[in-house]
Amino acid sequence: MKKVLSILLACILIASMLVGCGGKGKESETGTGADKGGTSSGSTTTDNTGGGASKTIKIALVTKMVDSPYWQTVKRAAEEKAKELGNVEITHLGPPTEADIDKQVQIIETCINDDYDGIILAACDKDALVDPVRKAKEAGIPVVMIDSGISEPVYDAFLATNNVQAGAECAKLMAELIGGEGQVAIINFAAGTQTAVDRETGFTEEIKKNYKNIEIVGVQYCNSDPTVAANQATDFISAYPNLKGIWGANDQSAIGVAQAVTEQGKSDSIMVVGFDNSDDIKSGLKSGVIKGTAVQMPTVMGSEGVQIVVDIINGKAPANKDVDTGVTMVTTENMNDPKIQAILNQ
Amino acid sequence: MSGELVTSTKKAKVNIMKGKDEALQKFLAFGVLIMLCILFGVLTGGSFLKIDNLLTIALQVTPYAILGFGLTFVLITGGTDLSAGSVIGFGGIVCAKAVTMGVSIPVAIIIGILAGIIAGLINGLFVTKLEVTPFIATLGTQFAFRGLTQLVGQGKPVSIQALGDEKIISVFRFIGGGTVFGRIPFPTIIMIITAIVLGIVLSKTGFGRRLYAVGSNEETARLSGINVIKTKLTAYIICGATASMAGILLAARLASAQSNAGQGYELEGIAAAVIGGTSVMGGEGGILGTVIGAFVMGVLRNGLNLLKVDAFVQMVIIGTIIVIGVWYDTARRKKQSV
Numbered sequence: 001m002k003k004v005l006s007i008l009l010a011c012i013l014i015a016s017m018l019v020g021c022g023g024k025g026k027e028s029e030t031g032t033g034a035d036k037g038g039t040s041s042g043s044t045t046t047d048n049t050g051g052g053a054s055k056t057i058k059i060a061l062v063t064k065m066v067d068s069p070y071w072q073t074v075k076r077a078a079e080e081k082a083k084e085l086g087n088v089e090i091t092h093l094g095p096p097t098e099a100d101i102d103k104q105v106q107i108i109e110t111c112i113n114d115d116y117d118g119i120i121l122a123a124c125d126k127d128a129l130v131d132p133v134r135k136a137k138e139a140g141i142p143v144v145m146i147d148s149g150i151s152e153p154v155y156d157a158f159l160a161t162n163n164v165q166a167g168a169e170c171a172k173l174m175a176e177l178i179g180g181e182g183q184v185a186i187i188n189f190a191a192g193t194q195t196a197v198d199r200e201t202g203f204t205e206e207i208k209k210n211y212k213n214i215e216i217v218g219v220q221y222c223n224s225d226p227t228v229a230a231n232q233a234t235d236f237i238s239a240y241p242n243l244k245g246i247w248g249a250n251d252q253s254a255i256g257v258a259q260a261v262t263e264q265g266k267s268d269s270i271m272v273v274g275f276d277n278s279d280d281i282k283s284g285l286k287s288g289v290i291k292g293t294a295v296q297m298p299t300v301m302g303s304e305g306v307q308i309v310v311d312i313i314n315g316k317a318p319a320n321k322d323v324d325t326g327v328t329m330v331t332t333e334n335m336n337d338p339k340i341q342a343i344l345n346q
Numbered sequence: 347m348s349g350e351l352v353t354s355t356k357k358a359k360v361n362i363m364k365g366k367d368e369a370l371q372k373f374l375a376f377g378v379l380i381m382l383c384i385l386f387g388v389l390t391g392g393s394f395l396k397i398d399n400l401l402t403i404a405l406q407v408t409p410y411a412i413l414g415f416g417l418t419f420v421l422i423t424g425g426t427d428l429s430a431g432s433v434i435g436f437g438g439i440v441c442a443k444a445v446t447m448g449v450s451i452p453v454a455i456i457i458g459i460l461a462g463i464i465a466g467l468i469n470g471l472f473v474t475k476l477e478v479t480p481f482i483a484t485l486g487t488q489f490a491f492r493g494l495t496q497l498v499g500q501g502k503p504v505s506i507q508a509l510g511d512e513k514i515i516s517v518f519r520f521i522g523g524g525t526v527f528g529r530i531p532f533p534t535i536i537m538i539i540t541a542i543v544l545g546i547v548l549s550k551t552g553f554g555r556r557l558y559a560v561g562s563n564e565e566t567a568r569l570s571g572i573n574v575i576k577t578k579l580t581a582y583i584i585c586g587a588t589a590s591m592a593g594i595l596l597a598a599r600l601a602s603a604q605s606n607a608g609q610g611y612e613l614e615g616i617a618a619a620v621i622g623g624t625s626v627m628g629g630e631g632g633i634l635g636t637v638i639g640a641f642v643m644g645v646l647r648n649g650l651n652l653l654k655v656d657a658f659v660q661m662v663i664i665g666t667i668i669v670i671g672v673w674y675d676t677a678r679r680k681k682q683s684v
Contacts (some may be wrong), residue, residue, distance in 0.1 A: 191657070191658070217654070218654060218656075218657075219657060220651075220657050221657055223609065223610070224606060225604070225606065225607070225609065226600050226602075226604060227409070227596050227599065227600065227607070230599070230600070231406045231647070231648075232651065234402050234406070235402075235647075235648055235651030235652060236651070238393065238398075238399050238402065238648075238651075238652055239393075239651060239652045239653075239654060252503075252604065252606075255600060255602065256600070259523070259599065259600055263523055278502070278503065278505070279503070279505040279507065279508035279602075280503060280505050280507050280508070280600070280602045282508070283505070283507035283508060283510075
């Protein structure tokens with residue numbers, strides 16, 4: 001009986017894993033392509049409009065997946081930068097899903113053999129990719145990390161959102177919206193997750209340092225559950241009748257807060273600032289309940305990544321190993337600006 | 347013949363005793379609820395007892411309570427359903443997906459509830475036909491249904507808001523958070539209707555009695571001719587249906603179905619049922635108790651929020667209350683068996 005039970009359990013788990021992976025695998029089948037050495041090729045862009053004599057710089061852009069809109073945005077930005085620089089060729093590679101860590105490791109190993117001049121990498125796993133990156137460095141290939149780094153600083157540079165800074169930007173916007181004084185509450189998305197901690201620290205430090213007349217009345221953690229966020233926000237509104245603003249530290253928190261503020265009919269008196277971007281956040285901005293949100297910049301990761309690799313190849317080491325790609329504050333005021341629209345729809 | 351009579355009178359006696367004890371637990375839970383309300387009312391200087399705040403609590407507890415009803419059925423059979431939280435996400439996202447694909451709202455809601463019923467049926471089949479321990483079976487399906495939810499949403503929320511159709515959005519917003527008769531939240535009305543229907547099913551029908559019999563002693567129930575498999579299967583199906591109902595209400599309130607909706611809610615639902623006197627060992631419980639239990643949890647959360655208690659301290663307090671509830675249940679059973 002026990003045996004049967006354990007076999008059944010194993011079957012269920014495997015089945016659920018297969019189900020979980022199946023769909024996505026199919027979707028990015030194009031990414032697996034010729035499976036020789038696990039390499040997958042998305043597309044290659046060459047541009048030789050620059051000095052014809054100079055050698056083309058071949059850069060591999062290795063992302064966690066190939067097909068997702070996010071990574072396509074990174075790729076587009078990298079290709080644009082390549083075009084701008086001239087003699088740079090970008091090849092976009094990546095495993096079929098983020099979970100295929102082994103595939104990504106193989107891809108990096110193949111890149112080393114294929115004589116790429118530089119690698120831009122978003123690591124699927126912070127530990128598993130340390131060795132491949134080290135090997136690439138030993139082979140003399142510069143490696144620039146984007147979005148997700150690795151546990152040992154063997155790379156040349158790491159481009160990602162500095163969440164402390166981003167949290168501070170949200171605080172500045174909030175302060176501006178509520179006129180520099182009053183009570184503000186925070187709905188954070190998780191307790192104890194580094195990203196969440198960084199954002200909250202950035203926000204609270206900025207308020208404490210520069211806005212003496214703003215009081216942060218409390219922090220609640222909604223586990224990225226908008227319904228929980230809505231309940232917590234409603235309770236904040238009941239507990240603090242003079243509350244002037246609520247910050248939701250990720251997209252789910254923000255849409256929950258927006259929902260609560262709408263239900264309580266307080267969208268004019270309570271300012272909602274969010275973080276990240278999604279269809280629901282966009283509707284919130286459009287309807288004016290969400291007054292602003294911090295949008296991360298995959299485009300900067302793509303273009304700056306290329307720039308740094310090219311600089312290193314030309315003998316110019318990056319000034320800082322860790323580079324903050326920053327956030328753009330999209331607000332109800334600026335959201336119709338074509339530039340901001342491009343960021344919102346990136 | 348006479349033997350049958352004897353067992354049935356014995357059973358009746360036990361039932362009466364149980365009924366008394368259950369009523370005591372329900373009464374106790376209700377007493378705790380009233381005490382909490384008075385306590386918070388005093389401590390917050392009356393703002394807790396404002397009608398608006400009480401209605402807010404009613405809206406906040408609604409999804410947990412509805413989920414708790416289904417879990418009450420499963421718990422009475424002596425089982426459990428750890429996948430209920432995932433079914434919340436699944437029902438909600440299937441319904442929202444149907445709407446974004448152009449299906450009319452009532453049909454989409456039915457599809458969503460059907461998704462929950464199928465999920466419940468799968469759980470029930472694992473538990474009854476394949477005889478997998480409910481804890482393990484539903485732990486497995488918890489992953490599987492969450493995976494299916496993520497698949498439907500492609501890892502992202504399915505946004506009804508993004509459709510941009512004001513009519514559909516306003517209908518959903520009404521279902522999930524609108525008010526009727528002045529200020530009463532519509533989902534709470536649904537919760538009350540569901541409670542009445544399921545309460546009657548549980549206490550007044552043959553199915554309800556069979557459910558208690560199966561939960562008290564499966565073997566005896568089998569020997570007295572009860573179709574144990576069918577009874578249990580129905581309990582899991584009801585649980586799936588209530589979970590997907592809760593999921594649709596959650597998705598409707600936000601006009602957006604989150605692929606992670608309902609994560610961990612099964613434990614809230616179980617806690618609500620247990621605080622309200624449903625035994626995790628099976629054979630005992632009721633819908634009214636679960637309503638009270640859900641309100642105890644909701645009142646605690648809301649009251650502690652109004653009192654500006656730190657988020658982490660709140661977790662400790664709520665966790666402790668749940669343990670006390672279960673401890674009381676166990677202690678009572680021990681006394682009973684002596």
